[in-house]
Amino acid sequence: MDNQRNLILAVVLCGILILGYDAGISYFYPTPPDTEQVNRATTPEQRRSADIQENSDAGPSATRAAVEADQIATAVDLDEALASGNRVRIDAPRVEGSINLVGARIDDIELKDHRATVDKDSGPVQLFAPAGTPIQYFAQFGFVGDGTQLPDAKTVWKASGDVLAPDSPVELQWDNAQGQRFRIRLSIDDNYMITADQTVANMGDGPVVISPFATITRTSTTSSKSTWISHSGPIGSFGGSVDYGPDYKDVVEETAISGAADPAWIGFTDVYWLGAMIPQSGAGLSTGFRSLGNDLFRADMIYNPTTLRPGRQITRTSRVFAGAKESGVLDLYQDQGISQFGLAIDWGWFRWFEKPILWLLRQIFSVVGNFGVAIILLTCIVRGLMFPVAQKGFASMASMKAIQPEMKKLQEKYKDDKVQQQQEMQKLFKERGVNPVAGCLPMLLQIPVFFALYKVLILAIEMRHQPFVFWIKDLSAPDPAHILNLFGLLPFEVPGMLALGPLALLLGCTMWLTFKLNPAAMDPVQQQVFSIMPWVLMFVMSPFAAGLLLYWNTSNLLTLAQQKYLYSKHPQLREAADRERAEKAAKAQSESKA
Structure with a gap:
């Protein structure tokens, strides 16, 4: 009787396991819920991040209602968004797409070597896409500060060329007519890396305070699930080690998570794809992740403010990786000086075997x-x-x-x-x-x-x-x-x-x-x-x-x-x-x- 009772119990438990597996996965790996609006910042780093928020239309600026209204107002079809003017084409060996001159955004990246579906006639993977589209995911460069007019998300930059290619860099320029000239020189390599040299020159009569920044904004609705064996979500290398800890739910709960000291790179990862920013080595900066509400998240990289006296200029060089997590490519960038970049793939403890x-x-x-x-x-x-x-x-x-x-x-x-x-x-x-x-x-x-x-x-x-x-x-x-x-x-x-x-x-x-x-x-x-x-x-x-x-x-x-x-x-x-x-x-x- 005991054996029969144990056998029946084992069968029942097995049935519960089979029927409850999907529900369990949904419980332990849920889609991040909507979040309330970010509170007004109080520390200097948070104030600079809030300045970025006000200079971007990627998220809210006042209340959650404002977020949703903005999302509805800007919801557009991908083809419609890319058909608008003011774009510089990207044509590199492994990526193609375009740069949006409105706001200096890299918001159109397709991966030539990876198909969107198994169908051989399908188009390439669309990794980056404009704000307001169902798969919105983009990088943005800009400046915050005090004492002068600064470019914002609606600023239309002038481009020095029509195509960004490995042998053809493009410079974006904007003059605020108050004595300050802003430039972003973009170049791309043969793989997935775009380099941005952000320069501001003060030709005015008085000093100004400037902080160059770079951000990556994305929706979590198209992200892969984060599991115990493969992290998906916010990621970065700080102090010589890669942080796989926070996921989108953590960022929602905390509203904002500051990056640790000595950042080597920061961004968002999926199982196969990565969008990451690499700061200038030795430059002082702050980093972090922020929930913008409505399943939108942002990674920030903000350089420390610099006081520019008349006749002086500063340049900060940042890089953006937007591509596939190919082990050989990531290791190549790591060999070129990007610390722990090969560990953007969550190898775990046994990477020496893997x-x-x-x-x-x-x-x-x-x-x-x-x-x-x-x-x-x-x-x-x-x-x-x-x-x-x-x-x-x-x-x-x-x-x-x-x-x-x-x-x-x-x-x-x-x-x-x-x-x-x-x-x-x-x-x-x-x-x-x-x-x-x-x-x-x-x-x-x-x-x-x-x-x-x-x-x-x-x-x-x-x-x-x-x-x-x-x-x-x-x-x-x-x-x-x-x-x-x-x-x-x-x-x-x-x-x-x-x-x-x-x-x-x-x-x-x-x-x-x-x-x-x-x-x-x-x-x-x-x-x-x-x-x-x-x-x-x-x-x-x-x-x-x-x-x-x-x-x-x-x-x-x-x-x-x-x-x-x-x-x-x-x-x-x-x-x-x-x-x-x-x-x-x-x-x-x-x-x-x-």
Whole structure:
């Protein structure tokens, strides 16, 4: 009766897990709610940030009602916004788009090498987009200060050229007719980096106080979800370490979060994309994140104010990265002096394993030309390299099984004297040359390696939109073939974890076979739970990316082959487990009769 009751409880808990998974994810990773308007600042840094707020139409200036009214008034279609005049075209090897001369904004960035959808005829990814559009995300350069008229969000700058290209920088100019001349010289490299030299010259009769600034504003409605394995949201490098801590919800709750000392870069990250600002090295500045309400957020980078006497000028050089989180590109910028920039990818603790694995995956893909095949071959290589470790663990298990009868005798003989029992056990281990923890150490060594492989497949942008075979057109997306709607023949969408595809079904079968082949002796309840677990995990893992399921299936098949081989080399493992299983079954039968 107890076994039946435990089994029913296990089945009920598994059902709750399956049905409540989507609700749990929505609870733990919710969309940031609307927020009240930012309070009026009181510190010098907050006052300068508030000055930026007043010089920008990206957010509110008084109350939440004003925010919503402004949002409604400026809501525009993307094509309509980009069709307006006063733009300088961007044409670089890997990005294209335009600069809005109204407000000196970089608000149109498309990534030439990355498609928006899996359809090969789809356009490129639109990363930056103008304010008021559904995907608004842009960088802005400007000046705040005292003692003179300053450019604001409505200022129309004059451009020195029509196209910003790697060999063709563009200078934006504005004269306030009060003696101050403002310039922003923009240049772009062959990847994703735009450099802005912000200069103000005081040709007037009296001193003025100026603070150049740069901001990145974005909506969180189009952001990827932040999870325990991959951070998405505000990000920055401060004091030589990357802060993955705050997410959009944190910024909403705090209204504004100040950046720590010694900032190297600051911005917003998604799983595959990054918008970040890099300040001038050695220049004094303050940074932070701010909630603007209505799912809008801003990263600030404000240089310390400088008093400009007549005839003097200052220049501050900032950079904006707007592009894909390609490990090689980020590492290249890090080698050029941007501290910790390669860690914009949330590698975690095992990055020393993950980066070599990603490099090997790229090399295999360059040879075979199919990313799914590359995942299979990479999994085989990693499992092959770890095979000696697994073999050593099995040998240790076999040694322990061989002396198990003697261990039981010692346990019975000294059951009332635990100290003596331990001493005799240690003596037995030493005589037989057995290390009782040697079987665990190989397993512990394998954990970081296999976790690193798993995380590489989640973070690697190289897997995005890569096909495998037949119906799998995108390995970074869930398996599109769903068994419950007969692979699309029935006219309904299968929800959440019920969307079982062939890869998920194969995963359940291979996991069941793996558990079945394991000779470890278990009591009846454990056996029942382990018999259910593969099918529960099959539902849990069905929404995961097809590339991950392909990796798990390959790993399970290799595990089966490895177990078959090692058990053939150490038959005493299976014999001992079968003997223990028979003894437990006989004992359970005798207890039931009693």
